[in-house]
Amino acid sequence: xxGYQHLLLFGSVVVAACFLVIYFxxxxxxxxxxRAILVKGFGEGPIPVNTLYTEPQAVFADPLRxxxxxxxxxxxxxxxxxxxxxxxxLDLRTGxxxxxxxxxxxxxxxxxxxxxxxxxxxxxVGKRVTGTEAGDYVISGPGWTGSVxxxxxxxxxxxxxxxxxxxxxxxxxxxxxxAYALSKQIHLRPLGG
Amino acid sequence: xxxxxxxxxxxxxGVICGFVIVRTLLSADSLTVRNDLVQGFFVxxxxxxxxxxxxxxxxxxxxxxxxxIFGCGLPGNGIFMRAACARxxxxxxxxxxxAMYWKTGVDGAGHTLSGERDFILHxxxxxxxxxxxxxxxxxxxxxxxxxxxxxxxxxxxDRSGLAQNPDGSVDIYLQNTAPxxxxxxxxxxxxxxxxxxxxxxxxxxxILHGGYTVPPVIEARSNR
Numbered sequence: 001x002x003g004y005q006h007l008l009l010f011g012s013v014v015v016a017a018c019f020l021v022i023y024f025x026x027x028x029x030x031x032x033x034x035r036a037i038l039v040k041g042f043g044e045g046p047i048p049v050n051t052l053y054t055e056p057q058a059v060f061a062d063p064l065r066x067x068x069x070x071x072x073x074x075x076x077x078x079x080x081x082x083x084x085x086x087x088x089x090l091d092l093r094t095g096x097x098x099x100x101x102x103x104x105x106x107x108x109x110x111x112x113x114x115x116x117x118x119x120x121x122x123x124x125v126g127k128r129v130t131g132t133e134a135g136d137y138v139i140s141g142p143g144w145t146g147s148v149x150x151x152x153x154x155x156x157x158x159x160x161x162x163x164x165x166x167x168x169x170x171x172x173x174x175x176x177x178x179a180y181a182l183s184k185q186i187h188l189r190p191l192g193g
Numbered sequence: 194x195x196x197x198x199x200x201x202x203x204x205x206x207g208v209i210c211g212f213v214i215v216r217t218l219l220s221a222d223s224l225t226v227r228n229d230l231v232q233g234f235f236v237x238x239x240x241x242x243x244x245x246x247x248x249x250x251x252x253x254x255x256x257x258x259x260x261x262i263f264g265c266g267l268p269g270n271g272i273f274m275r276a277a278c279a280r281x282x283x284x285x286x287x288x289x290x291x292a293m294y295w296k297t298g299v300d301g302a303g304h305t306l307s308g309e310r311d312f313i314l315h316x317x318x319x320x321x322x323x324x325x326x327x328x329x330x331x332x333x334x335x336x337x338x339x340x341x342x343x344x345x346x347x348x349x350x351d352r353s354g355l356a357q358n359p360d361g362s363v364d365i366y367l368q369n370t371a372p373x374x375x376x377x378x379x380x381x382x383x384x385x386x387x388x389x390x391x392x393x394x395x396x397x398x399x400i401l402h403g404g405y406t407v408p409p410v411i412e413a414r415s416n417r
Contacts, residue, residue, distance in 0.1 A: 003221030006229050010217055013233025014240065021241025022248070023272050026279040033285065063339040063347050074284075079333040079390055081348040108326040108394060114266075114285040118275055121266045121288050127326065128291060128395050158268075165285055169327060169394075171352055 026119035033163055034116060036072035037089045043068030050097055052088040052164065052188050057180045060084055060170065084176075084183050086111070086166030092141030093160045095191055098152065099139055101125060102185040104132040108169040111186065113139065115159045123155045138191055146191070164188075195335050196298070203246045210239040245276045252277035257409035258303065259295040259391065263401075293400055295391040298335075301409020306389065308369035308382040311413040314389075318361030323397025323405060327351050330365060335386040342381030344371075349380050350392075367410065 001009075037047045047053040055075060059065065063081060075085055090097055099111060110126030124130075125137050136152040141160040148154045168183040170176050213236050217224065252274060253262045264270065265278035266288040278286055282294060298306055306312060314330065322328040329350030332340050339347045349355055355363055356377045366372040366379045367389070391407060399405040 001224075001226065003224065006224035006226075007218065007221050009226065009229040010224070010233045013230055014214075014237035017234045017237025018241040018244055019272075021238050022244055022276045025241075025245055025276045029279050029283055030285065064341050079331045079337055079339055079347070080392075081331055081339075082327060082329050082350070082392060082394075110287075110291055112285065112287060112291070115268070118270075119266070119279055119285060120268045120270055120275065121285070121291075122268050124288075124291060126291075163285055 027117055030114070030116035030119050030163060033074060033087075034089055034161075036074040037087055037163075040070070040072040042073075042075045042087075043071040045071070047088060049089055049091045050188055050190070052086050052166065052186060054166075054180070054183045054186075055085045057084075057176055060176060060180075061173070083109075083167035083169055084179050086164075086168075086183060086186060088164045088188065090139060090157075090162035090164055090188075091160060092139065092144070092157060092162065096138045096140035096144055096146070097188045098191050099125060099137040099155075099164075100185070100187055100189065101130075101135050101137075102182060103134040104168075104182055106132050107171075107179070107182065109182075109186075110167050112165045112167075113155065113157065114163040114165065115157070116161050116163050117159055122158055125155075140191075149191075200246065203242055206239045207243040210236045210243070245280050248273050248277040249280035253281055256406050257301050258299045259297045259407045259409075261293060261295045263289055263293075263403075265289065289396070289401055292392060292394045293396045294393075295407050296388060297410065298386070298388045299410075301411055304412065305386060306367070306382075306410065307386050308384045311366070311368035311372075312382075312410050313413050314365040314367060314410050315408055316363040316365075317408070320408065321351075321363060322391070322393040322407070323399050324351075324393045324395055325397065326394035328391070328393040329353075330380060331390040331392070332367070332380050332382060333388045333390060334383045335388065337388065340381060340383040340387065344376070344379070344381065346379070346381060349378070353377075366413075368413070 039046055041047055108127050110124055112121050113123045114121050138148045138152050138154045139157055141157055168179050170179045253260050262278055262281045265286045329348045331348035334340050354377055357363055366375050367382050369382045369384055372379050
């Protein structure tokens, strides 16, 4: 090969690798979250797939606590003193999951459904989008053709993997236990299970 | 790792990549295919890291020292926007209609925020962030950890009982020691460098359409 051809090959590899990094950057970031949820957990062991984990009251109440000896501190970094967090990882290959939310009594909350392949949010359940009344939402993966039971709302995910992230507003220290009790009622179950 | 360390390392990567590219151009005749592939891959990956940093700075909005980025998390965003958002807010960030976030480590004049000096965030009358849910201003040290303080206050906002000035404006005191007579509006700072986070959930139209600007943090006249 001539020097010119070498430079052409070198340049092509450079450009390709550069775009790969840009393209995969959000996906790698979300992979870190996947590992934090399914492998490390947040101090109480790994979170099973298709389960919503709620930040414990003690963690919210003590912002200066040390990071958990085992597990990820991802959930509690970011200096958030506003909302109790919930997190989970969905695998919809075995069928849809039903997200149940209780009557939140006009309290701000949101459940953010994120496509981990590109870190964009394809749907929300929460005060802004669905209001604060109780409800059941069927989260189905691509290609699912079943029917949604009456009284439930379907949310179609573009991906069989979904990062689910919930936030419930805590009005004050005195309100923490009420916010926690409501957050714990937000949960997942398999459709037909 | 602080943000400054990260930016510094990114710059180092950029310089190394540039050096390898120049060397490659100068010695094109003695290259091998293996050189092309291996060095090309690493230089390209390094330039990718640099490119994400540049993209983040292009796509971000920086006004009065506050950095944010509009339009994150939306389905249909292109690869450059997605990378920029993941760099500015490393996580599954909300869509703007749900929440907007601003961060800063500098005051309106570009000086580093530090508890060695006293700062004020002054919202003019009616100038608190418009929203349909809540807003908050949170203090973090240079490593984004909460700051221990005698009154156990880590953020202020719509729920913290901020006092208004007689003209309806609101001053938030960002300093290491308690401001005499203004304890309700004190957000305790550490002794050293600090960062601020402003969150507005269900932001109002003025924010989403760009009409609202977050006021600058200003250095208070030295009074100690």
